[in-house]
Amino acid sequence: YDMIGNVWEWTSDYWSVRHAEPAAKPCCIPSNPLNTNADASVDPTARVKVARRVLKGGSHLCAPNYCRRYRPAARHAQEIDTTTSHVGFRCVRRTP
Template sequence: MLCTRLNAASVVLLAARGGLDDAEYAWGNELEPEAMPMASIWQGISVRSSKLKGAERTSAVGSFPANGHGLYDMIGDVWEWTTDYWSTSHPELARHSCCIPSNPRGGDPEASYDPRQPEIRIRRRVLKGGSHLCAPNYCRRYRPAARHAEPEGTSTSHVGFRCIKTLTG
């Protein structure tokens, strides 16, 4: 199904899936097919990494196989900012996973504040993709459909961004 109106988080989701609409992960339904890591995520239990020495942090671009669209590192390594403001739910039901309801360039900034902390007035944006700190037994946010709220201005070693180029023709 081709959608004509996509928000930023939907574009990232579509790209991350690599053409696999119903798979759990961007590369299929197994976390590590044939015991091979497919993305830079936490290895081992959440309190102790079993990654090889020197691979405990971010990895070089292209360290893992490309997805079905030929894109590298769409999952894991670092969380990626989107232009979308956070909301707990979409205002209307989606017809298909690629067709999250359109919104005015990323949602309502006023609705993005954390209701549990009313005294802190920092807008939150959507992060996608998970990071090298996401463990299978802890957060599992490296799935293409997963999203995470993060206050604007947050800076850590595992939050980054992806440049998007619009192709014409």
């Protein structure tokens, strides 16, 4: 379900600017290119080197004049030691 508006959701994927391998054609981008390299996710310009994970979705703080990426597919990097009121996780229940 589309849960935009609650919180940005943490994913288990470490941040990367691009997919690990370039696609042969624009139509063939990997469907779920997981990044498991924590060291590669660190922002090289940051003073403190902290691994980053991917956040997806949008939060209650997003508004058209503040957050242009207010959509389920939106993604951005966030340091793993961050805590705020608009970053959380999505609960999933699998049915048998």
